[in-house]
Amino acid sequence: MIQKALKVLVLIVLAFQTLAAAQVHFSRVVTSSNMSVIFTTTPTVNGAAIQAGDEIGAFKSDGTTCTGALLWSTDPTKWQIAVMGADITPPLPGMDANEAVIWKIWKASTNSEVVATATYTAGDGLYESNDMQVISALTGGDAGLLGDVNGDDLVNSTDALIILTCDADYDVSSFCPMNCGDVNADGLVNSTDALILLSYDAGYSIPFPVGQPNCPASVTPCPGCN
Numbered sequence: 352m353i354q355k356a357l358k359v360l361v362l363i364v365l366a367f368q369t370l371a372a373a374q375v376h377f378s379r380v381v382t383s384s385n386m387s388v389i390f391t392t393t394p395t396v397n398g399a400a401i402q403a404g405d406e407i408g409a410f411k412s413d414g415t416t417c418t419g420a421l422l423w424s425t426d427p428t429k430w431q432i433a434v435m436g437a438d439i440t441p442p443l444p445g446m447d448a449n450e451a452v453i454w455k456i457w458k459a460s461t462n463s464e465v466v467a468t469a470t471y472t473a474g475d476g477l478y479e480s481n482d483m484q485v486i487s488a489l490t491g492g493d494a495g496l497l498g499d500v501n502g503d504d505l506v507n508s509t510d511a512l513i514i515l516t517c518d519a520d521y522d523v524s525s526f527c528p529m530n531c532g533d534v535n536a537d538g539l540v541n542s543t544d545a546l547i548l549l550s551y552d553a554g555y556s557i558p559f560p561v562g563q564p565n566c567p568a569s570v571t572p573c574p575g576c577n
């Protein structure tokens with residue numbers, strides 16, 4: 352009797368876990384053909400890693416027909432999305448052969464969608480039934496402002512503090528990889544960049560385009576990003 356009650360309890364808990372982790376935003380078509388796309392890194396929006404509960408959507412080139420949806424989780428074994436192809440009989444909308452996939456990211460925290468750019472290490476982003484493609488980077492949002500590491504469109508001492516915190520190896524992974532933090536473009540995000548930002552915030556003239564959409568394409572993340 353107790354065993355049975357336990358089993359029911361476990362089922363209820365599992366059901367609630369499933370509810371909590373539901374994919375809710377993007378509404379995709381379901382057809383009889385698809386290709387798999389695997390992500391090898393956490394996508395970013397405005398330079399900050401997306402969080403569990405955010406969603407990735409694949410779209411036809413019209414940008415409105417959703418052909419794939421993925422609820423993001425921290426488990427890399429789940430970083431895979433099925434992108435649906437069009438059916439002929441009966442006709443169902445989906446990707447056409449050689450049609451470019453458009454990617455979007457939905458941020459649960461702000462309930463906002465952004466278009467994202469993918470870098471492929473296998474495949475080319477053109478739909479092919481039964482293909483398997485690999486995306487090594489998916490970056491969404493605007494280019495970001497140099498120095499604005501928390502993505503609030505302001506460059507101030509808060510950004511400097513985040514960089515110093517990261518440099519001191521405290522976990523600030525929600526702001527990583529923090530490309531906009533490499534203010535002096537030396538490939539590193541560290542206390543030198545924080546000092547430059549504090550100088551900028553204090554109104555000193557500095558020889559870097561802080562506050563401009565000019566973030567480096569890649570940086571070596573600071574210790575608090577790992």
Ligand SMILES: [Ca+2]
Pocket residue numbers: 498499500501502503504505506507509510
């Ligand atoms: Ca900021």
Ligand SMILES: [Ca+2]
Pocket residue numbers: 532533534535536537538539540541543544
């Ligand atoms: Ca730097």
